[in-house]
Amino acid sequence: MILPVAWRDIMASFTGGCTCGAIRYSCTGTPKLSLNCHCRDCQRLSGSAYLAAVIVDRRTFTLTHGLPHYYTVTAANGMTKQQGFCQHCGAPLVVMLDERPHIIAITVGSFDDPSLYQPQADMWVERAQPWDVMNPALPKYPQAYQRA
Numbered sequence: 242m243i244l245p246v247a248w249r250d251i252m253a254s255f256t257g258g259c260t261c262g263a264i265r266y267s268c269t270g271t272p273k274l275s276l277n278c279h280c281r282d283c284q285r286l287s288g289s290a291y292l293a294a295v296i297v298d299r300r301t302f303t304l305t306h307g308l309p310h311y312y313t314v315t316a317a318n319g320m321t322k323q324q325g326f327c328q329h330c331g332a333p334l335v336v337m338l339d340e341r342p343h344i345i346a347i348t349v350g351s352f353d354d355p356s357l358y359q360p361q362a363d364m365w366v367e368r369a370q371p372w373d374v375m376n377p378a379l380p381k382y383p384q385a386y387q388r389a
C-alpha cells in the first residue's frame with residue numbers, strides 16, 4: 242500500500258496527549274498503517290462507531306509526560322491486547338497487541354492535530370453498526386487488515 246504524499250511529509254513526527262494534559266507523547270515514525278477499526282472493542286474504546294488509529298514502530302513512540310494505565314482485552318480473533326488510557330481523564334491513547342510487540346497503535350483523537358490523519362482502510366467491517374457511515378473509497382476488510 243502506498244502512503245499518500247502528504248502523509249509522508251507531514252507525519253514525519255507528531256505529538257499528542259490526553260484531554261487533561263497528564264499524559265503527553267511524541268512520535269517520530271511515519272505511520273505504517275492508518276486504519277478505522279469497527280470491531281466491538283474499538284466501538285467501546287472510542288465510545289462510538291469505530292476507532293481511528295495509526296500504527297507505528299514502537300521504538301518511535303515516546304511518552305514525554307505521565308504514564309498511561311493499561312488493561313488487557315481479548316480481541317475477537319483471540320489475540321490479547323493492552324489498552325492504555327489516562328487514569329485521570331479517561332482518554333484512550335494507545336493499543337498494543339501482545340503478539341506484535343514491535344508496533345503500537347495510537348488513537349487519532351489524542352493527536353494534537355487530528356486533521357493530519359489520512360485513513361487507508363476500514364477493518365472489522367463485519368462488526369460495524371448499521372448506523373455507521375464509511376467512506377466508500379476506502380478498502381474494506383471484513384475482519385483484521387491483511388497486508389496484500
Ligand SMILES: [Zn+2]
Binds near residue numbers: 260264327332
Ligand atoms: Zn488525562
Ligand SMILES: [Zn+2]
Binds near residue numbers: 279280281292365
Ligand atoms: Zn478494533
